[in-house]
Amino acid sequence: MAEEKKKGYPKIPRANWFLLRDKFKQRTPERVSPSYVASALSMGEASASANIIPPLRAFGLIDDAGKPSDLAYDWRDDTKYAEVCKQILEATYPQELRDLFHDASAPAKNVESWFARDAKVGQAAARAYAATFLMLLEADLAKAKEQNGSKPKTTNAAGKPSKATAPAKAAKAVPAAAAPTAHEVAKPVNEHGGSGDDGGGRRGFSPKLHVDIQIHISPDSSPEQIDKIFESMAKHLPLKG
Incomplete structure (x- = not known):
């Protein structure tokens, strides 16, 4: 019997999500390339290509060529941010998940367990999937600014946090x-x-x-x-x- 293929879900660090959105608010790029993301988020191009570009495509914010969509222009608008998050949730995640966890106050551990079972992944991947899902479910810019006070963690080519050299x-x-x-x-x-x-x-x-x-x-x-x-x-x- 062939082994069932694992599912995958978008994952993007919260700090990188909001920092990139701020860049779009200042000036929406003509094309979102690995080089653009690497410069905007202070990371390597390989890391940008592997960890940031794919979720942006999965969410429908950019097309396969990296061109920002109409949704990306709405994403940068504070008054439309909540509606954009709702559209992304409905287009990206299954109905079962949205029925089970429809509020940002849902226990993170329970959400992680769902992703671990459904996607057949380990704890680290399930935690990353859950964090991205809950961030979209929250859809509250005021809370985001409070929780996003620290600088974003840059990631290496393997998607792991880079160690800062003191x-x-x-x-x-x-x-x-x-x-x-x-x-x-x-x-x-x-x-x-x-x-x-x-x-x-x-x-x-x-x-x-x-x-x-x-x-x-x-x-x-x-x-x-x-x-x-x-x-x-x-x-x-x-x-x-």
Whole structure:
């Protein structure tokens, strides 16, 4: 028996959906190409071609050549946004799903379970399908602006979030606080607070003073920075030997 073919449903990140809509509001492009999407959403062309162009076609916002449809012009209109979402839902999703979940307050887990069963996909794909469906079902621009405050996550060619590279922290050498000089360290002190020599040729009680110096160096420090730290120690703390 031939294996039943898996179904597929559109999926598009919420932030990318609204950011692209803002671009259309500013100026609707003559053609929505992978290059256009990559520039608009700060992602690679391969990712744009694999993850953004297909749902736009599935929703009827662009044709096979990438030309925006009349629906795309209505999509960018705030007063028509809810109606556009309704049209997309009716044209894209089966009646059963829309009958079961007809309100944006529907439990996301239940919607995910439906997609997992119907499309025979794993948890990650079912979650992405459900998120897109619920976003269209919500069709509320006011809520969208509240929930879409963070920057959109760019995706790589595999459709996974790209990891942002954090700038390397420059190692900072923390100056020692008023370190004693070698002369002060080596000079003995008697029990009365004076020097070891009591002035009469006799040497009094001369305890030895031992000083421990701890230096905390960041693991991100380069070899040159570490050398500079020890050069500074040698300069300001000249020790015998």
